[in-house]
Structures are given as structure tokens and as C-alpha cells.
Amino acid sequence: MNRLTSAVLLILLAVSLQITAQEKYPIDYFDSPVDFPILLSGTFGELRTGHLHSGIDIRTQGAEGKSLKAVADGYVSRIVVSPVGFGKAIYIDHPNGYTSVYAHCQSFYPAVDTYVKEEQYLEESFTIDLLPEPGQFQVTKGQVIAKSGNSGSSGGPHLHFEIRNTETEKPINPLHFGFTVKDFTRPQIRRLRVYPYGAASLVDGKTKPKEFELAGWGPNYRMKSGDTINLSGDIYFGIEAVDQHNDSKYNNGFYSLQLLIDSVLVYSHVMNEFSFDETRYMQSLIDYPYFVRNKHKIQQTRILPNNPLSIYEKVKNKGVFNFNHSKLYRIQFVVGDFHGNESILTFHVKGDPFKGEIKPPDQSDYLMYWGESNQFEQDGLLLEIPEKALYDTIHFQFKTSPPIKKGYSPLYHLHNKYTPLHKFCDLYIKPEKFRPELKEKLLIVRVDPADNSLTAIGGSWDDDYITAKIRDFGNYTVVADTLKPTITPVNIQNGKNISAQSNIRITIKDDLAGIESYRATMNGNWILMEWDPKNNLLEYKIDEHTKKGKNQFRLSVKDTRGNERVYETSLTR
Numbered sequence: 001m002n003r004l005t006s007a008v009l010l011i012l013l014a015v016s017l018q019i020t021a022q023e024k025y026p027i028d029y030f031d032s033p034v035d036f037p038i039l040l041s042g043t044f045g046e047l048r049t050g051h052l053h054s055g056i057d058i059r060t061q062g063a064e065g066k067s068l069k070a071v072a073d074g075y076v077s078r079i080v081v082s083p084v085g086f087g088k089a090i091y092i093d094h095p096n097g098y099t100s101v102y103a104h105c106q107s108f109y110p111a112v113d114t115y116v117k118e119e120q121y122l123e124e125s126f127t128i129d130l131l132p133e134p135g136q137f138q139v140t141k142g143q144v145i146a147k148s149g150n151s152g153s154s155g156g157p158h159l160h161f162e163i164r165n166t167e168t169e170k171p172i173n174p175l176h177f178g179f180t181v182k183d184f185t186r187p188q189i190r191r192l193r194v195y196p197y198g199a200a201s202l203v204d205g206k207t208k209p210k211e212f213e214l215a216g217w218g219p220n221y222r223m224k225s226g227d228t229i230n231l232s233g234d235i236y237f238g239i240e241a242v243d244q245h246n247d248s249k250y251n252n253g254f255y256s257l258q259l260l261i262d263s264v265l266v267y268s269h270v271m272n273e274f275s276f277d278e279t280r281y282m283q284s285l286i287d288y289p290y291f292v293r294n295k296h297k298i299q300q301t302r303i304l305p306n307n308p309l310s311i312y313e314k315v316k317n318k319g320v321f322n323f324n325h326s327k328l329y330r331i332q333f334v335v336g337d338f339h340g341n342e343s344i345l346t347f348h349v350k351g352d353p354f355k356g357e358i359k360p361p362d363q364s365d366y367l368m369y370w371g372e373s374n375q376f377e378q379d380g381l382l383l384e385i386p387e388k389a390l391y392d393t394i395h396f397q398f399k400t401s402p403p404i405k406k407g408y409s410p411l412y413h414l415h416n417k418y419t420p421l422h423k424f425c426d427l428y429i430k431p432e433k434f435r436p437e438l439k440e441k442l443l444i445v446r447v448d449p450a451d452n453s454l455t456a457i458g459g460s461w462d463d464d465y466i467t468a469k470i471r472d473f474g475n476y477t478v479v480a481d482t483l484k485p486t487i488t489p490v491n492i493q494n495g496k497n498i499s500a501q502s503n504i505r506i507t508i509k510d511d512l513a514g515i516e517s518y519r520a521t522m523n524g525n526w527i528l529m530e531w532d533p534k535n536n537l538l539e540y541k542i543d544e545h546t547k548k549g550k551n552q553f554r555l556s557v558k559d560t561r562g563n564e565r566v567y568e569t570s571l572t573r
């Protein structure tokens with residue numbers, strides 16, 4: 001097939017994708033959720049740490065408090081307030097079978113704000129998840145339903161916006177519904193890696209993966225040095241690419257990826273929709289060890305045994321291709337964004353039948369199979385891994401080191417941090433030589449080998465063991481946490497007259513176990529303090545629960561080991 005025919009084929013593939021999408025999704029039903037041009041800082045299906053991005057992130061001009069509008073008629077079906085995740089989020093069900101989601105809000109419109117606050121006081125909890133009756137909060141297209149914010153796990157002011165299938169709750173790429181985003185910019189292809197698969201496979205004569213520097217501009221990319229790679233045996237490929245939009249500096253995720261060998265499509269995936277059950281499988285989509293080492297996400301063509309992602313459209317041989325024939329192959333990666341802009345990486349590979357001696361790799365004797373439950377037990381430790389927690393079968397590695405300073409068990413080295421886990425696993429550790437009064441203060445921690453810093457995992461007692469759920473391999477041990485959290489007033493002190501201020505702000509921190517709960521009262525009655533853990537900040541908006549005259553404020557904060565700190569002060573309004 002000549003170069004012109006190949007180019008026409010690529011164009012037809014892109015057009016086909018666009019036509020299919022337009023037929024499947026209504027493109028004139030929803031209006032924009034904002035009254036300014038949509039600029040994106042995150043795209044649908046973008047690879048985030050541990051998950052696929054389930055919506056689009058709309059920039060809010062660097063500020064909070066922008067009006068967010070209902071994209072169509074409907075009713076409020078769910079309201080969530082959380083210190084993490086989506087923060088303050090509002091869900092609207094629409095008559096056409098879709099649900100729109102608006103997350104990281106600063107506040108909701110007055111009727112919903114009042115309802116939420118009443119429920120928070122009834123439950124005496126800042127964190128709340130509400131399901132109003134279908135007719136309780138009707139909204140119309142264009143109605144202001146919230147103000148944009150930075151709540152929850154947001155890294156800056158923006159609107160996380162989703163459209164979901166109401167029945168299945170599957171998130172769908174919102175750009176399918178006709179939202180206007182200015183985009184004439186092609187994706188950028190940044191890295192190419194080639195991987196041997198199996199003992200009889202070589203990349204340029206070596207048994208290890210090899211990375212190739214790229215050059216190019218516009219639609220055409222190539223290898224910076226040479227254009228031919230020598231390959232033997234079974235091989236798979238990986239690339240890193242980003243997409244940008246007009247008037248935006250953000251490197252976002254791309255929409256589609258295709259691999260062609262001699263103009264034949266052998267691999268493709270498209271970010272149209274997926275289920276929340278799938279989102280963590282992004283760890284099997286990328287070269288996970290490379291990501292841990294280098295913080296770059298290389299998307300690989302090989303589909304691991306435990307990877308049921310529905311984004312794949314066409315994949316031959318599970319994304320692994322054989323190059324044992326002595327011939328020249330033309331390889332093309334086509335990276336596309338949603339608006340049809342494409343970049344193409346072209347290179348050649350020369351097949352070379354493997355002639356060397358096959359040497360089995362050094363491996364441990366303890367196999368853990370991805371499709372089965374696995375159990376590993378040593379003196380003082382038990383690890384239970386459920387079936388399909390692994391993405392592939394592994395040769396499990398294990399060793400111990402002496403206890404760290406103030407540790408109450410050996411330091412257990414569980415496999416390595418370069419192998420991801422999909423599900424939570426049960427870890428049991430038997431503590432040693434601790435004083436009885438420390439029993440309820442003990443917890444499992446993960447130890448970072450780079451700086452010996454500790455990350456609290458927690459745990460509870462099961463006979464003589466402390467047990468906790470982990471979702472990462474690494475180094476684990478048991479320590480005690482006897483320190484109370486800290487409470488630092490920001491804008492109050494004892495006896496202060498607060499008549500001129502609108503809020504009370506306090507920072508709270510815990511050095512290890514982590515804050516489990518807090519409770520604030522004014523004159524003995526619970527008051528609502530909003531919790532922003534990324535800033536360690538509690539904030540109470542002064543209202544009718546603070547009376548004129550003298551008031552007694554009390555705040556108690558507990559960590560997960562029962563250590564409690566109390567702050568009390570007298571305030572005048």
C-alpha cells in the first residue's frame with residue numbers, strides 16, 4: 001500500500017469515529033455549564049494517578065465563585081459534601097436519560113444550600129451524601145445551580161464536569177454532546193519505547209526495553225537518530241503523548257491511539273466512555289514501573305491478562321507482535337484528539353530471527369497467579385491477596401530487615417513498588433515487645449526507602465495481629481503513635497470580640513496516624529465547621545448559632561489511635 005493510500009485510510013478512520021459519535025449522542029440538547037468560553041485543564045479519560053479521569057476540567061479563570069448553570073432541564077438527584085474527592089458536588093438527572101455532574105463547588109444555590117445545611121445539623125456532620133426526592137429540586141436549563149470552587153481534592157479553582165448515563169452511571173466523554181472547545185492544535189508525541197516480550201525476544205540485540213528520542217513538528221514525527229529498529233521475536237510498543245488546546249498551556253490527555261503495521265490497523269483505543277469499575281485499570285494501560293521511576297505515563301499496546309478495559313476498539317494478539325521474519329516493516333502510531341487533529345509517528349523495524357541462547361531469567365520460587373487468590377505467610381506476617389488483584393502473574397519477592405527506630409516488628413519488604421495492585425489486600429503483622437498501654441496506639445505504616453518517612457495505614461487487632469488493608473506493595477512495619485493532634489487558631493484568641501469577622505478559622509494537623517474526627521461546639525451545641533484537609537483548615541461561618549454577647553467555643557480533634565486534643569476559648573459577639 002503506498003503512502004497516499006495509507007494517508008487516505010487514516011483520514012477515513014478518523015471520520016468514521018466522528019460520524020459514529022454524532023449518531024450515538026445528542027449534540028444540541030445541552031447548553032454550556034459556564035457563561036464564558038470553555039478552556040480545559042483536563043480531558044476525559046486522561047491518565048491520572050490510579051484512575052482514568054471521568055470528566056472534563058473546565059478552567060474558571062483562576063477564581064472561585066463563578067456561576068455554574070444547569071445544562072438542561074431536570075431535577076437535583078444527589079448532593080455530596082466531602083473533604084476529599086469531588087468536595088461539594090451536585091448531580092442533575094435529565095429527561096433524556098443522562099445525568100450531569102458539577103464537582104469541586106464553592107456553594108450551591110440557596111434552596112439546596114439551606115437543605116444541605118439543615119441535614120448537616122441534623123446529622124452533626126460536615127460530610128454528607130443526600131438523595132433528594134425527584135420533585136424536590138426542579139431546575140431549568142440555564143438556571144444557576146452552584147458557584148465554582150476548589151473544594152475536595154481539587155488542585156486549583158475549576159469545574160469538574162461530567163455527563164453520565166443515568167441508568168448505568170457510566171461516565172461519557174462530555175465533548176460528544178456538542179460543547180464548544182476551540183482546538184486546532186495537534187497532539188504532541190514525546191516518547192517511544194519498545195519492549196521485548198519473552199526470553200527469545202530482542203530490541204537492537206538487547207533483552208531490555210529501549211527508549212528512542214523523537215523529533216518532528218506538525219503532523220509528522222520520527223526517530224531522532226535513524227529510522228530503523230532491529231527486532232527479534234515477540235515485541236510490544238509504548239508511547240507518551242499529550243494534547244493541548246488553543247489558548248491553553250495545559251498538557252492534557254489525548255482521545256485516540258492507533259497502531260498500524262504495514263498500513264494494517266493492529267491496535268486502537270478511544271476514550272468515549274467507561275465504567276467506574278474500570279478506572280483503576282489505567283495502571284495496566286501504562287508502563288507502571290517506568291511511571292514510578294520517571295513520573296511519565298507511557299501507554300503500552302500489550303494488554304495484560306487482568307485488563308478488561310472497554311476502551312479498546314481493535315487489538316490483535318493482545319497488542320504483542322512477532323518480528324521473526326527477515327523483512328522490513330513500516331510502523332505508524334496515530335495519536336488523535338477529539339476534534340480530529342492528528343499526529344503520526346512513523347519508523348521502520350527490521351525483523352531478525354532469534355539465533356541466540358535462551359536463558360531463563362532469575363526469579364523467585366514463589367509464583368502468584370493473577371487469576372487466583374494468593375496467600376503468603378512468614379513468622380509474624382500474613383499477606384492475603386484476592387483473585388484479580390494482580391494484573392499479571394508475578395514471582396513474589398520477600399525479605400525482612402531489623403526493626404526501624406521505635407518499630408515493634410521487623411521491616412517487611414513485600415515485593416516491590418514497581419508492581420501495582422488493583423484491589424485491597426489484607427496484611428497481618430504480629431507486633432513484638434510493646435508495653436500493654438501502647439496496644440491501642442499501634443498501627444501499620446509504610447516506610448519510604450528513599451527517606452525513611454512513614455505513611456500511616458492504620459489497622460485493628462485480630463487476636464495477636466494488627467491487620468489493615470493495603471493496595472500497594474512496599475515496606476511495612478508497626479509503630480506507635482502517642483502524640484495528640486495540634487490545634488492552631490488562625491483568627492481568634494481567648495476573649496476576642498468577633499463581631500467584625502465573618503468566620504472562625506483554625507488549622508488542625510496530625511503527624512502520623514491521621515485525623516479521624518473533629519467536633520466543634522458553641523455554648524455546648526454542635527456547629528458546622530467545614531474541613532479542607534489539603535490546607536489543614538477548619539472554617540465556621542458565623543451564623544445564628546453564635547449569640548450576641550459571650551460565647552464558649554470548644555473544639556476536640558481525635559486521630560485514628562484515639563489521641564485527642566481539645567481547644568476551648570471564650571468569644572464575644
